[in-house]
Amino acid sequence: MQEALEALGLAGRLIVSMDGDVLEIVALSLQVSLTAVAVSCLIGLPLGALLAMTRFRGRNVLIVLNNALMGLPPVVVGLAIYLAISRAGPFGVFGLLYTPTAMIIAQTVLVLPIVTALARQTIEDLNAEYDDYLRSLGLGIGGRLRTLLWDGRTGLITAAIAGMGRAIAEVGAVIIVGGNIDHVTRVMTTAIALETSKGELALAMALGIILMAISLALNAATHALRGDAMRRMYA
Amino acid sequence: MLDPADEAPLLELRGLTYTATTATLLDDVSAALPATGVTAIIGANGAGKTTLLRLLAGLLTPTAGEIDWSLAGSARRTAMVFQRPVILRRSVDANIRHAIAPLGLNEAEAARRVDEALAVCRLDHLRTAPARRLSGGEQQRLALARALARKPDVLLLDEPCASLDPQSTAAIEAIVRQAAAASTAVVLVTHDIAQAQRLAAWVMFLDAGRLIEHSRAGAFFAGPQTAEARDYLAGRLPPIAPGDEGS
Numbered sequence: 001m002q003e004a005l006e007a008l009g010l011a012g013r014l015i016v017s018m019d020g021d022v023l024e025i026v027a028l029s030l031q032v033s034l035t036a037v038a039v040s041c042l043i044g045l046p047l048g049a050l051l052a053m054t055r056f057r058g059r060n061v062l063i064v065l066n067n068a069l070m071g072l073p074p075v076v077v078g079l080a081i082y083l084a085i086s087r088a089g090p091f092g093v094f095g096l097l098y099t100p101t102a103m104i105i106a107q108t109v110l111v112l113p114i115v116t117a118l119a120r121q122t123i124e125d126l127n128a129e130y131d132d133y134l135r136s137l138g139l140g141i142g143g144r145l146r147t148l149l150w151d152g153r154t155g156l157i158t159a160a161i162a163g164m165g166r167a168i169a170e171v172g173a174v175i176i177v178g179g180n181i182d183h184v185t186r187v188m189t190t191a192i193a194l195e196t197s198k199g200e201l202a203l204a205m206a207l208g209i210i211l212m213a214i215s216l217a218l219n220a221a222t223h224a225l226r227g228d229a230m231r232r233m234y235a
Numbered sequence: 236m237l238d239p240a241d242e243a244p245l246l247e248l249r250g251l252t253y254t255a256t257t258a259t260l261l262d263d264v265s266a267a268l269p270a271t272g273v274t275a276i277i278g279a280n281g282a283g284k285t286t287l288l289r290l291l292a293g294l295l296t297p298t299a300g301e302i303d304w305s306l307a308g309s310a311r312r313t314a315m316v317f318q319r320p321v322i323l324r325r326s327v328d329a330n331i332r333h334a335i336a337p338l339g340l341n342e343a344e345a346a347r348r349v350d351e352a353l354a355v356c357r358l359d360h361l362r363t364a365p366a367r368r369l370s371g372g373e374q375q376r377l378a379l380a381r382a383l384a385r386k387p388d389v390l391l392l393d394e395p396c397a398s399l400d401p402q403s404t405a406a407i408e409a410i411v412r413q414a415a416a417a418s419t420a421v422v423l424v425t426h427d428i429a430q431a432q433r434l435a436a437w438v439m440f441l442d443a444g445r446l447i448e449h450s451r452a453g454a455f456f457a458g459p460q461t462a463e464a465r466d467y468l469a470g471r472l473p474p475i476a477p478g479d480e481g482s
Contacts, residue, residue, distance in 0.1 A: 133321035136292050136314070137337055137385075147333065151324040 003201070010202035011209060022203070026210055029187040032100055032174070033167035036107035040115045041160050048119025048159075049145050049152075053127055063120065069113035074106075078176030081106050085177065098179040103187070106173035111163035118162060122155035123148050154229045161222045168214065245270035245388060245420050250300035253286050260286040262444040263300065268389070272436035273411065273421040275452065277428065279467060282441040284424040288315070288391050291422060314382035315391040319398070320374045322366045327358055327377055330366045334381035352384035356410055372403025379410050383419075390414055392423045396430065408434060428468060432456055440464045 014022050051063060083089050085096040085105075096102045126148050134144045149156065171189035178185035180194055188207045195204035244267035253261040261283040268274055276284045289295045291302065292315045314334075323330050331349045340348065353359045356376040361369060366377055375395055382390055392411065396404040411434060415421050425431050431438060431452065438455040440448040442463045448455060459465045 130321055130323075132289075132294055132317065133315075135294055137334060138293070139337055143337065147323070 007201035007205050011206035014202065014206040015209065019206075022206055022210070024183065025186055025188055025191050025207060026214075028100065028185075029168060029189075029211075030214075032103045032187060033107060033164060036104045036111055036167050037115075037160055037163045039104070039108045040111040040163050041156075044112050044115030044163075045119045045149060045156055045159070046145060048116040048121075049123040049148055050141075051116070051120045052122075052124035053131075053141065053144065053148070063117075066113050066116050066120075070117055072110060072113070074110060074170050074172030075176065077109050078106055078173035081109065081173070081177050097177065098181060098185055100178070100185060102177040103174040103185060106177045107167040107170060110170060110173060111167050114166055115159050115163045118159035119152075119156055122152045122159065126152045126155075154226050157222060157225060157229075161218055164218060165215065168211065243270050244268060247303040248300070249303060251287070251290060251297050251302065252299040253283075253290060253295055254298040260444050261290070264441075264446045265300075266439060266446055266449050268420060268422065269437060270388075270420055271415065271418050273415050273423055273434045274437040274439060275431035275435035276422065276424045276439045276441060277426070277431055277467070278441035281443070283444040284441055285393055286444075287439075287441070288393050288422065288424050291389065292391050312385060312387045313389045313391055314385045314387035316375070316378045316382050316393065316395050318394040320378035322369070322374050322377065324367060325365075326363050327366050327369070328353065328362045330377060331381050331384050335384050338385065348384045348386070352380035355383060355413060356380035357406070370403075372399050372406060375399060375403065375407055376410065379407065383410075383414055386419075388420060390419050390421045392421065392425075394424055394426065396425075396427065404430070428456075440467070442467075 051059065051066075081102065082097070085091045085094065085102055087097070096105070127144075130144075130148060130151070134147055137143075139147070169189065171193055174185075174187060175190045175193065178187070178190065180186050180190040186194075188211050192204045192207050192211075195201070195207075246268050248264050248266045248268070251261060251264040252259065264283075264287065276287060278284055286295065290297055292313050294315075323333055325333070328349050331352050332345060335345055335348055353362055356379055358373065358376055358380055361373065366374070369377060379395070390411075395411075396407050399407065408430065411421055411423070415434075415436075421434075423431070423434060435452040438448070438450060438452045439446055440455065440459070440461070440463075442461075447461050448459060448464050450460075455464070456468070459468060
Protein backbone atom coordinates (compact mmCIF):
# COMPACT_ATOMS: atom_id res chain seq x y z
CA MET A 1 0.00 0.00 0.00
CA GLN A 2 2.87 2.32 0.96
CA GLU A 3 4.55 1.57 -2.36
CA ALA A 4 1.38 2.34 -4.28
CA LEU A 5 0.90 5.65 -2.47
CA GLU A 6 4.51 6.65 -3.14
CA ALA A 7 3.99 5.75 -6.81
CA LEU A 8 0.83 7.80 -6.88
CA GLY A 9 2.65 10.80 -5.45
CA LEU A 10 5.42 10.43 -7.99
CA ALA A 11 2.85 10.07 -10.76
CA GLY A 12 1.25 13.33 -9.63
CA ARG A 13 4.61 15.09 -9.76
CA LEU A 14 5.29 13.70 -13.28
CA ILE A 15 1.99 15.10 -14.52
CA VAL A 16 2.27 18.47 -12.78
CA SER A 17 5.87 18.99 -13.91
CA MET A 18 4.87 18.09 -17.47
CA ASP A 19 7.62 15.50 -17.72
CA GLY A 20 9.09 15.35 -21.22
CA ASP A 21 8.82 11.56 -21.56
CA VAL A 22 5.21 11.59 -20.41
CA LEU A 23 4.28 14.37 -22.83
CA GLU A 24 5.98 12.59 -25.72
CA ILE A 25 4.11 9.36 -25.03
CA VAL A 26 0.78 11.14 -24.65
CA ALA A 27 1.33 13.13 -27.86
CA LEU A 28 2.17 10.01 -29.88
CA SER A 29 -0.85 8.19 -28.44
CA LEU A 30 -3.16 11.00 -29.46
CA GLN A 31 -1.53 11.33 -32.87
CA VAL A 32 -1.89 7.60 -33.64
CA SER A 33 -5.42 7.20 -32.30
CA LEU A 34 -6.84 10.45 -33.71
CA THR A 35 -5.39 9.62 -37.14
CA ALA A 36 -6.85 6.11 -37.00
CA VAL A 37 -10.26 7.50 -36.02
CA ALA A 38 -10.10 10.16 -38.75
CA VAL A 39 -9.27 7.56 -41.40
CA SER A 40 -11.99 5.26 -40.04
CA CYS A 41 -14.54 8.09 -40.22
CA LEU A 42 -13.52 9.03 -43.77
CA ILE A 43 -14.12 5.44 -44.86
CA GLY A 44 -16.68 4.21 -42.33
CA LEU A 45 -19.21 7.05 -42.32
CA PRO A 46 -19.97 6.97 -46.07
CA LEU A 47 -19.68 3.17 -46.11
CA GLY A 48 -22.15 2.81 -43.24
CA ALA A 49 -24.46 5.34 -44.89
CA LEU A 50 -24.34 3.49 -48.21
CA LEU A 51 -25.13 0.21 -46.44
CA ALA A 52 -28.10 1.97 -44.84
CA MET A 53 -29.38 3.55 -48.06
CA THR A 54 -28.95 0.78 -50.60
CA ARG A 55 -30.32 -2.72 -51.11
CA PHE A 56 -28.25 -5.25 -52.99
CA ARG A 57 -27.53 -8.94 -52.98
CA GLY A 58 -25.09 -9.76 -50.19
CA ARG A 59 -25.91 -6.64 -48.17
CA ASN A 60 -26.99 -8.63 -45.13
CA VAL A 61 -23.86 -10.76 -45.32
CA LEU A 62 -21.75 -7.57 -45.31
CA ILE A 63 -23.64 -6.20 -42.32
CA VAL A 64 -23.24 -9.41 -40.33
CA LEU A 65 -19.56 -9.58 -41.28
CA ASN A 66 -18.98 -5.98 -40.24
CA ASN A 67 -20.78 -6.51 -36.94
CA ALA A 68 -18.65 -9.58 -36.29
CA LEU A 69 -15.50 -7.56 -36.97
CA MET A 70 -16.45 -5.18 -34.16
CA GLY A 71 -15.42 -7.91 -31.72
CA LEU A 72 -12.06 -8.62 -33.34
CA PRO A 73 -9.41 -9.47 -30.73
CA PRO A 74 -6.69 -6.78 -31.03
CA VAL A 75 -3.87 -9.31 -30.78
CA VAL A 76 -5.27 -11.19 -33.78
CA VAL A 77 -5.43 -7.94 -35.76
CA GLY A 78 -1.90 -7.15 -34.64
CA LEU A 79 -0.68 -10.56 -35.73
CA ALA A 80 -2.40 -10.34 -39.14
CA ILE A 81 -0.94 -6.91 -39.83
CA TYR A 82 2.45 -8.01 -38.54
CA LEU A 83 2.44 -10.87 -41.08
CA ALA A 84 1.34 -8.48 -43.84
CA ILE A 85 3.94 -5.77 -43.25
CA SER A 86 6.88 -7.77 -41.88
CA ARG A 87 9.90 -8.01 -44.15
CA ALA A 88 8.70 -11.34 -45.65
CA GLY A 89 5.06 -10.19 -45.95
CA PRO A 90 3.30 -8.90 -49.07
CA PHE A 91 3.70 -5.27 -47.93
CA GLY A 92 7.15 -5.72 -46.38
CA VAL A 93 8.72 -3.57 -49.08
CA PHE A 94 7.16 -0.46 -47.51
CA GLY A 95 9.15 -0.89 -44.29
CA LEU A 96 6.18 -0.10 -42.05
CA LEU A 97 6.85 -2.55 -39.22
CA TYR A 98 7.57 -0.85 -35.88
CA THR A 99 6.47 2.56 -37.09
CA PRO A 100 3.57 4.79 -35.98
CA THR A 101 2.05 4.19 -39.43
CA ALA A 102 1.76 0.48 -38.68
CA MET A 103 0.04 1.34 -35.39
CA ILE A 104 -2.39 3.63 -37.22
CA ILE A 105 -3.21 0.84 -39.67
CA ALA A 106 -3.82 -1.60 -36.82
CA GLN A 107 -6.07 0.80 -34.94
CA THR A 108 -7.95 1.68 -38.14
CA VAL A 109 -8.72 -2.00 -38.69
CA LEU A 110 -10.10 -2.17 -35.15
CA VAL A 111 -12.07 1.09 -35.26
CA LEU A 112 -13.48 0.96 -38.81
CA PRO A 113 -16.12 -1.75 -38.13
CA ILE A 114 -17.36 0.17 -35.08
CA VAL A 115 -17.72 3.45 -36.97
CA THR A 116 -19.32 1.70 -39.96
CA ALA A 117 -21.86 -0.22 -37.85
CA LEU A 118 -22.90 2.79 -35.76
CA ALA A 119 -23.10 5.02 -38.85
CA ARG A 120 -25.26 2.44 -40.63
CA GLN A 121 -27.68 2.29 -37.72
CA THR A 122 -27.87 6.09 -37.37
CA ILE A 123 -28.34 6.70 -41.09
CA GLU A 124 -30.80 3.83 -41.54
CA ASP A 125 -33.15 5.37 -38.96
CA LEU A 126 -32.80 8.82 -40.53
CA ASN A 127 -33.20 7.51 -44.06
CA ALA A 128 -36.49 5.86 -43.17
CA GLU A 129 -37.76 9.34 -42.32
CA TYR A 130 -36.08 11.33 -45.13
CA ASP A 131 -36.01 9.01 -48.14
CA ASP A 132 -39.28 9.96 -49.87
CA TYR A 133 -38.67 13.67 -49.38
CA LEU A 134 -35.09 13.58 -50.65
CA ARG A 135 -36.13 11.52 -53.67
CA SER A 136 -38.95 13.95 -54.37
CA LEU A 137 -36.30 16.68 -54.70
CA GLY A 138 -34.67 14.62 -57.42
CA LEU A 139 -31.49 14.16 -55.40
CA GLY A 140 -29.13 11.42 -56.53
CA ILE A 141 -27.40 9.11 -54.09
CA GLY A 142 -24.58 11.64 -53.53
CA GLY A 143 -26.96 14.43 -52.55
CA ARG A 144 -28.98 12.15 -50.29
CA LEU A 145 -25.78 10.82 -48.69
CA ARG A 146 -24.54 14.34 -47.89
CA THR A 147 -27.90 15.35 -46.42
CA LEU A 148 -28.12 12.26 -44.24
CA LEU A 149 -24.53 12.55 -42.99
CA TRP A 150 -25.03 16.21 -42.07
CA ASP A 151 -28.40 15.73 -40.41
CA GLY A 152 -27.18 12.62 -38.61
CA ARG A 153 -24.11 14.41 -37.28
CA THR A 154 -24.93 14.09 -33.58
CA GLY A 155 -25.25 10.31 -33.86
CA LEU A 156 -22.16 10.12 -36.03
CA ILE A 157 -20.10 12.05 -33.48
CA THR A 158 -21.00 9.34 -31.00
CA ALA A 159 -19.77 6.75 -33.49
CA ALA A 160 -16.46 8.59 -33.80
CA ILE A 161 -16.09 8.86 -30.03
CA ALA A 162 -16.84 5.15 -29.59
CA GLY A 163 -14.10 4.49 -32.12
CA MET A 164 -11.70 6.78 -30.25
CA GLY A 165 -12.44 4.89 -27.04
CA ARG A 166 -11.53 1.61 -28.72
CA ALA A 167 -8.37 3.06 -30.31
CA ILE A 168 -6.81 4.89 -27.38
CA ALA A 169 -7.37 2.04 -24.93
CA GLU A 170 -6.05 -0.65 -27.24
CA VAL A 171 -2.74 -2.37 -26.45
CA GLY A 172 -2.60 -5.82 -28.07
CA ALA A 173 -2.31 -4.76 -31.70
CA VAL A 174 -0.06 -1.72 -31.33
CA ILE A 175 2.47 -3.56 -29.19
CA ILE A 176 2.83 -6.26 -31.88
CA VAL A 177 3.15 -3.94 -34.89
CA GLY A 178 4.72 -0.98 -33.08
CA GLY A 179 7.14 -2.85 -30.87
CA ASN A 180 6.88 -0.33 -27.99
CA ILE A 181 10.17 1.33 -28.99
CA ASP A 182 11.14 4.23 -26.72
CA HIS A 183 10.79 7.64 -28.40
CA VAL A 184 9.50 5.95 -31.59
CA THR A 185 6.39 3.84 -31.06
CA ARG A 186 5.78 3.96 -27.31
CA VAL A 187 2.19 4.97 -26.54
CA MET A 188 0.34 5.17 -23.24
CA THR A 189 -1.07 1.65 -23.17
CA THR A 190 2.15 -0.07 -24.22
CA ALA A 191 4.16 2.06 -21.78
CA ILE A 192 1.79 1.19 -18.93
CA ALA A 193 2.15 -2.51 -19.75
CA LEU A 194 5.96 -2.25 -19.89
CA GLU A 195 6.45 -0.09 -16.80
CA THR A 196 4.11 -2.28 -14.73
CA SER A 197 6.01 -5.40 -15.77
CA LYS A 198 9.26 -3.67 -14.69
CA GLY A 199 7.74 -2.62 -11.36
CA GLU A 200 8.05 1.08 -12.30
CA LEU A 201 4.59 1.97 -11.08
CA ALA A 202 4.96 5.77 -11.00
CA LEU A 203 5.16 6.29 -14.76
CA ALA A 204 2.52 3.61 -15.33
CA MET A 205 0.15 5.31 -12.91
CA ALA A 206 0.84 8.77 -14.34
CA LEU A 207 0.00 7.53 -17.83
CA GLY A 208 -3.02 5.64 -16.50
CA ILE A 209 -4.35 8.80 -14.86
CA ILE A 210 -3.83 10.78 -18.08
CA LEU A 211 -5.52 8.04 -20.12
CA MET A 212 -8.51 8.13 -17.80
CA ALA A 213 -8.60 11.93 -17.95
CA ILE A 214 -8.51 11.91 -21.76
CA SER A 215 -11.32 9.36 -21.83
CA LEU A 216 -13.39 11.46 -19.41
CA ALA A 217 -12.69 14.66 -21.32
CA LEU A 218 -13.71 13.06 -24.61
CA ASN A 219 -16.97 11.84 -23.16
CA ALA A 220 -17.68 15.18 -21.49
CA ALA A 221 -16.99 17.00 -24.75
CA THR A 222 -19.27 14.61 -26.65
CA HIS A 223 -22.02 15.06 -24.11
CA ALA A 224 -21.73 18.84 -24.30
CA LEU A 225 -21.59 18.80 -28.10
CA ARG A 226 -24.67 16.58 -28.36
CA GLY A 227 -26.54 18.67 -25.83
CA ASP A 228 -25.76 21.84 -27.75
CA ALA A 229 -26.70 20.26 -31.07
CA MET A 230 -29.96 18.95 -29.61
CA ARG A 231 -30.84 22.41 -28.33
CA ARG A 232 -30.14 24.00 -31.69
CA MET A 233 -31.60 21.29 -33.91
CA TYR A 234 -34.25 19.73 -31.68
CA ALA A 235 -32.95 16.48 -33.18
CA MET B 236 -60.92 7.83 -69.70
CA LEU B 237 -59.20 10.84 -71.26
CA ASP B 238 -60.84 13.90 -69.92
CA PRO B 239 -61.28 16.65 -72.48
CA ALA B 240 -59.80 19.38 -70.27
CA ASP B 241 -60.85 22.59 -71.91
CA GLU B 242 -57.80 24.37 -70.55
CA ALA B 243 -54.31 23.72 -71.87
CA PRO B 244 -53.23 20.43 -70.27
CA LEU B 245 -49.91 20.24 -68.47
CA LEU B 246 -49.48 16.51 -68.63
CA GLU B 247 -51.28 13.40 -69.70
CA LEU B 248 -51.67 10.11 -67.94
CA ARG B 249 -52.02 7.25 -70.39
CA GLY B 250 -53.15 3.86 -69.11
CA LEU B 251 -51.27 4.47 -65.88
CA THR B 252 -51.13 1.27 -63.84
CA TYR B 253 -49.25 0.39 -60.68
CA THR B 254 -49.19 -3.11 -59.26
CA ALA B 255 -47.64 -3.86 -55.91
CA THR B 256 -46.66 -7.37 -54.86
CA THR B 257 -50.17 -8.52 -54.12
CA ALA B 258 -52.57 -6.00 -55.60
CA THR B 259 -53.18 -3.51 -58.39
CA LEU B 260 -53.26 -0.16 -56.62
CA LEU B 261 -53.87 1.91 -59.73
CA ASP B 262 -55.61 0.46 -62.77
CA ASP B 263 -55.39 1.92 -66.27
CA VAL B 264 -55.81 5.59 -65.37
CA SER B 265 -55.91 8.02 -68.28
CA ALA B 266 -56.50 11.74 -67.88
CA ALA B 267 -55.18 15.15 -68.79
CA LEU B 268 -54.21 17.51 -65.98
CA PRO B 269 -54.76 21.22 -66.52
CA ALA B 270 -51.75 23.55 -66.35
CA THR B 271 -53.29 25.79 -63.70
CA GLY B 272 -55.76 25.53 -60.83
CA VAL B 273 -56.28 22.91 -58.18
CA THR B 274 -57.19 19.34 -59.09
CA ALA B 275 -58.49 17.42 -56.09
CA ILE B 276 -58.05 13.66 -56.03
CA ILE B 277 -60.68 12.15 -53.79
CA GLY B 278 -61.87 8.67 -52.96
CA ALA B 279 -62.04 6.21 -50.10
CA ASN B 280 -58.99 4.77 -48.35
CA GLY B 281 -57.18 2.38 -50.68
CA ALA B 282 -58.65 4.01 -53.80
CA GLY B 283 -55.15 4.75 -55.13
CA LYS B 284 -54.96 8.51 -54.46
CA THR B 285 -51.55 8.55 -52.81
CA THR B 286 -50.22 5.98 -55.30
CA LEU B 287 -51.19 8.33 -58.15
CA LEU B 288 -49.54 11.26 -56.38
CA ARG B 289 -46.34 9.26 -55.79
CA LEU B 290 -46.28 8.25 -59.46
CA LEU B 291 -46.58 11.92 -60.43
CA ALA B 292 -43.74 12.78 -58.03
CA GLY B 293 -41.54 10.09 -59.57
CA LEU B 294 -41.36 8.19 -56.28
CA LEU B 295 -42.90 5.14 -57.98
CA THR B 296 -42.40 3.75 -61.46
CA PRO B 297 -45.57 2.74 -63.30
CA THR B 298 -46.04 -0.96 -63.96
CA ALA B 299 -47.73 -0.03 -67.24
CA GLY B 300 -48.74 3.13 -69.02
CA GLU B 301 -46.97 6.46 -68.89
CA ILE B 302 -47.04 10.06 -67.77
CA ASP B 303 -46.45 12.35 -70.72
CA TRP B 304 -44.71 15.48 -69.46
CA SER B 305 -43.84 16.75 -72.94
CA LEU B 306 -46.57 19.38 -72.70
CA ALA B 307 -44.78 20.92 -69.71
CA GLY B 308 -41.66 21.53 -71.74
CA SER B 309 -38.36 19.76 -71.36
CA ALA B 310 -37.80 20.53 -67.67
CA ARG B 311 -40.47 18.80 -65.64
CA ARG B 312 -40.50 20.11 -62.11
CA THR B 313 -42.62 18.78 -59.29
CA ALA B 314 -42.62 19.51 -55.59
CA MET B 315 -44.37 17.32 -53.07
CA VAL B 316 -45.71 18.08 -49.61
CA PHE B 317 -46.37 15.05 -47.46
CA GLN B 318 -49.09 14.47 -44.92
CA ARG B 319 -46.46 14.45 -42.19
CA PRO B 320 -43.86 17.02 -43.21
CA VAL B 321 -40.29 15.80 -43.30
CA ILE B 322 -38.36 18.55 -41.54
CA LEU B 323 -34.58 18.54 -41.82
CA ARG B 324 -32.52 19.03 -38.70
CA ARG B 325 -31.48 22.59 -39.50
CA SER B 326 -32.90 26.10 -39.44
CA VAL B 327 -36.02 27.21 -41.33
CA ASP B 328 -34.12 29.07 -44.05
CA ALA B 329 -31.57 26.26 -44.35
CA ASN B 330 -34.46 23.86 -45.01
CA ILE B 331 -35.58 26.04 -47.93
CA ARG B 332 -32.03 26.45 -49.21
CA HIS B 333 -31.58 22.68 -49.16
CA ALA B 334 -34.75 22.20 -51.22
CA ILE B 335 -33.59 24.57 -53.97
CA ALA B 336 -29.93 23.53 -53.94
CA PRO B 337 -30.44 20.89 -56.68
CA LEU B 338 -31.71 23.64 -59.00
CA GLY B 339 -28.23 25.19 -59.21
CA LEU B 340 -29.40 28.79 -58.74
CA ASN B 341 -26.95 31.62 -58.21
CA GLU B 342 -26.71 33.08 -54.71
CA ALA B 343 -28.79 36.18 -55.45
CA GLU B 344 -31.65 34.18 -56.97
CA ALA B 345 -31.50 31.58 -54.17
CA ALA B 346 -31.67 34.33 -51.52
CA ARG B 347 -34.57 35.98 -53.36
CA ARG B 348 -36.51 32.70 -53.48
CA VAL B 349 -35.92 32.04 -49.79
CA ASP B 350 -37.17 35.52 -48.89
CA GLU B 351 -40.20 35.16 -51.15
CA ALA B 352 -41.14 31.71 -49.83
CA LEU B 353 -40.77 32.86 -46.22
CA ALA B 354 -42.98 35.88 -46.91
CA VAL B 355 -45.68 33.91 -48.74
CA CYS B 356 -45.85 31.33 -45.97
CA ARG B 357 -45.59 33.94 -43.19
CA LEU B 358 -42.44 32.44 -41.70
CA ASP B 359 -40.16 35.52 -41.87
CA HIS B 360 -40.02 35.84 -38.11
CA LEU B 361 -38.88 32.22 -37.79
CA ARG B 362 -36.16 32.40 -40.44
CA THR B 363 -33.29 31.28 -38.20
CA ALA B 364 -35.32 29.12 -35.80
CA PRO B 365 -34.55 25.38 -35.56
CA ALA B 366 -37.14 23.98 -37.94
CA ARG B 367 -38.03 20.97 -35.83
CA ARG B 368 -39.08 23.25 -32.99
CA LEU B 369 -41.91 24.75 -35.05
CA SER B 370 -45.53 23.84 -34.35
CA GLY B 371 -47.31 21.34 -36.61
CA GLY B 372 -48.96 24.11 -38.62
CA GLU B 373 -45.71 26.04 -38.98
CA GLN B 374 -43.89 22.89 -40.07
CA GLN B 375 -46.48 22.26 -42.79
CA ARG B 376 -46.16 25.90 -43.91
CA LEU B 377 -42.40 25.38 -44.07
CA ALA B 378 -42.94 22.27 -46.19
CA LEU B 379 -45.06 24.41 -48.53
CA ALA B 380 -42.44 27.19 -48.52
CA ARG B 381 -39.77 24.67 -49.56
CA ALA B 382 -42.00 23.35 -52.32
CA LEU B 383 -42.95 26.82 -53.62
CA ALA B 384 -39.34 28.02 -53.60
CA ARG B 385 -38.67 25.36 -56.24
CA LYS B 386 -41.21 27.08 -58.50
CA PRO B 387 -42.70 23.77 -59.59
CA ASP B 388 -44.88 23.16 -62.63
CA VAL B 389 -46.95 20.88 -60.42
CA LEU B 390 -47.35 21.16 -56.66
CA LEU B 391 -48.33 17.78 -55.22
CA LEU B 392 -50.07 17.85 -51.84
CA ASP B 393 -50.81 14.65 -49.96
CA GLU B 394 -53.44 15.46 -47.33
CA PRO B 395 -51.46 18.50 -46.14
CA CYS B 396 -54.05 19.48 -43.52
CA ALA B 397 -54.87 16.01 -42.19
CA SER B 398 -53.52 16.66 -38.72
CA LEU B 399 -53.93 20.43 -38.47
CA ASP B 400 -56.39 22.59 -36.55
CA PRO B 401 -58.88 24.81 -38.45
CA GLN B 402 -56.68 27.91 -38.14
CA SER B 403 -53.61 26.17 -39.56
CA THR B 404 -55.78 24.56 -42.25
CA ALA B 405 -57.07 27.99 -43.31
CA ALA B 406 -53.47 29.29 -43.50
CA ILE B 407 -52.42 26.34 -45.69
CA GLU B 408 -55.46 26.76 -47.94
CA ALA B 409 -54.69 30.46 -48.41
CA ILE B 410 -51.16 29.59 -49.56
CA VAL B 411 -52.48 26.91 -51.93
CA ARG B 412 -54.98 29.37 -53.43
CA GLN B 413 -52.19 31.91 -53.89
CA ALA B 414 -49.98 29.32 -55.61
CA ALA B 415 -52.79 28.24 -57.92
CA ALA B 416 -53.54 31.87 -58.76
CA ALA B 417 -49.86 32.30 -59.65
CA SER B 418 -50.18 29.72 -62.44
CA THR B 419 -48.95 26.67 -60.54
CA ALA B 420 -50.87 23.47 -61.16
CA VAL B 421 -51.83 21.95 -57.83
CA VAL B 422 -52.80 18.32 -57.31
CA LEU B 423 -54.37 17.83 -53.90
CA VAL B 424 -55.17 14.50 -52.30
CA THR B 425 -57.74 15.04 -49.59
CA HIS B 426 -60.35 13.21 -47.56
CA ASP B 427 -61.93 16.52 -46.66
CA ILE B 428 -64.79 17.02 -49.12
CA ALA B 429 -65.43 20.55 -47.87
CA GLN B 430 -61.78 21.41 -48.53
CA ALA B 431 -62.01 19.98 -52.04
CA GLN B 432 -65.11 22.13 -52.61
CA ARG B 433 -63.30 25.21 -51.31
CA LEU B 434 -60.13 24.77 -53.35
CA ALA B 435 -60.61 22.59 -56.40
CA ALA B 436 -61.37 23.58 -59.95
CA TRP B 437 -61.23 19.94 -61.05
CA VAL B 438 -61.97 16.66 -59.30
CA MET B 439 -60.62 13.20 -60.01
CA PHE B 440 -62.63 10.55 -58.20
CA LEU B 441 -60.86 7.23 -57.72
CA ASP B 442 -62.48 3.99 -56.66
CA ALA B 443 -60.53 0.76 -56.12
CA GLY B 444 -57.63 2.03 -58.21
CA ARG B 445 -59.80 3.17 -61.14
CA LEU B 446 -60.50 6.74 -62.22
CA ILE B 447 -64.25 6.75 -62.54
CA GLU B 448 -64.96 10.48 -62.66
CA HIS B 449 -62.88 13.44 -63.80
CA SER B 450 -64.78 16.66 -64.20
CA ARG B 451 -65.04 20.27 -63.10
CA ALA B 452 -65.47 20.52 -59.36
CA GLY B 453 -68.75 22.43 -59.59
CA ALA B 454 -70.33 19.82 -61.83
CA PHE B 455 -68.96 16.92 -59.79
CA PHE B 456 -70.23 18.15 -56.45
CA ALA B 457 -73.59 19.26 -57.93
CA GLY B 458 -74.28 15.97 -59.64
CA PRO B 459 -71.79 13.11 -59.58
CA GLN B 460 -72.30 10.75 -62.50
CA THR B 461 -71.53 7.45 -60.83
CA ALA B 462 -73.18 5.58 -57.99
CA GLU B 463 -69.78 5.17 -56.27
CA ALA B 464 -69.20 8.94 -56.21
CA ARG B 465 -72.74 9.62 -55.04
CA ASP B 466 -72.32 7.10 -52.21
CA TYR B 467 -68.93 8.57 -51.27
CA LEU B 468 -70.21 12.15 -51.14
CA ALA B 469 -73.25 11.03 -49.17
CA GLY B 470 -71.03 9.22 -46.71
CA ARG B 471 -72.57 5.86 -47.49
CA LEU B 472 -70.21 2.99 -46.78
CA PRO B 473 -69.67 0.46 -49.57
CA PRO B 474 -71.40 -2.92 -49.05
CA ILE B 475 -69.31 -5.48 -47.24
CA ALA B 476 -68.05 -8.14 -49.62
CA PRO B 477 -69.25 -11.71 -49.03
CA GLY B 478 -66.93 -13.44 -46.62
CA ASP B 479 -65.76 -10.14 -45.08
CA GLU B 480 -68.61 -9.91 -42.60
CA GLY B 481 -66.57 -11.22 -39.75
CA SER B 482 -63.47 -9.15 -40.42
